Amino acid sequence: LAKTTQPISMDSYEGQEVNITCSHNNIATNDYITWYQQFPSQGPRFIIQGYKTKVTNEVASLFIPADRKSSTLSLPRVSLSDTAVYYCLVDAGRRALTFGSGTRLQVQP
Amino acid sequence: EAGVAQSPRYKIIEKRQSVAFWCNPISGHATLYWYQQILGQGPKLLIQFQNNGVVDDSQLPKDRFSAERLKGVDSTLKIQPAKLEDSAVYLCASSLVSVSTDTQYFGPGTRLTVL
Numbered sequence: 001l002a003k004t005t006q007p008i009s010m011d012s013y014e015g016q017e018v019n020i021t022c023s024h025n026n027i028a029t030n031d032y033i034t035w036y037q038q039f040p041s042q043g044p045r046f047i048i049q050g051y052k053t054k055v056t057n058e059v060a061s062l063f064i065p066a067d068r069k070s071s072t073l074s075l076p077r078v079s080l081s082d083t084a085v086y087y088c089l090v091d092a093g094r095r096a097l098t099f100g101s102g103t104r105l106q107v108q109p
Numbered sequence: 110e111a112g113v114a115q116s117p118r119y120k121i122i123e124k125r126q127s128v129a130f131w132c133n134p135i136s137g138h139a140t141l142y143w144y145q146q147i148l149g150q151g152p153k154l155l156i157q158f159q160n161n162g163v164v165d166d167s168q169l170p171k172d173r174f175s176a177e178r179l180k181g182v183d184s185t186l187k188i189q190p191a192k193l194e195d196s197a198v199y200l201c202a203s204s205l206v207s208v209s210t211d212t213q214y215f216g217p218g219t220r221l222t223v224l
Contacts, residue, residue: 041217041218041220042215042217042218043200043202043215043217043218044152044213045215046213049212087151097152097213099151101149101151
């Protein structure tokens with residue numbers, strides 16, 4: 001099972017772009033990379049998922065290099081409401097999600 | 110579309126007491142998960158159901174925890190007797206199918222405090 005490593009915390013200011021990088025050196029061929037967001041007192045919420053190259057949706061972009069040993073979640077122009085914990089997950093062939101400790105993003109005004 | 114419902118939202122009990130949590134998944138979702146989230150950590154899977162059958166309960170402390178999903182819809186998670194280390198948020202999630210690439214939808218959780 002691929003293990004992920006991501007920064008414990010990050011700070012940013014409103015309007016900035018935030019990039020959170022996740023390392024997953026042991027990713028398997030059939031693994032997908034998924035990011036979830038969790039606000040205090042709420043359950044995690046799906047943000048984005050990808051397998052390779054770049055994926056973009058209305059919330060974020062996910063960049064995955066060719067070797068797939070890392071991935072970067074990019075949040076454009078963050079606001080105070082983006083303050084949350086962001087989890088990077090790598091799973092395939094398993095039905096449930098394996099969460100690490102996540103990255104705590106604090107957005108300042 | 111209604112989300113995953115959980116109740117109660119908060120529960121305070123004393124150690125050695127019993128407690129039960131309830132979850133109603135999104136309509137039509139075959140797979141239901143219970144996670145335990147200790148403060149400062151990511152959620153940890155306790156048990157996964159596919160319809161009303163157990164798929165994975167390898168991390169469920171079966172000496173004190175039990176769960177059921179009768180009729181393949183609602184689910185209850187019970188702890189008996191509770192220990193101090195059971196203080197956590199218990200999250201229920203559901204998904205349409207049971208592959209890891211399928212989006213899981215989480216409920217708000219039940220915050221349990223064991224005194």
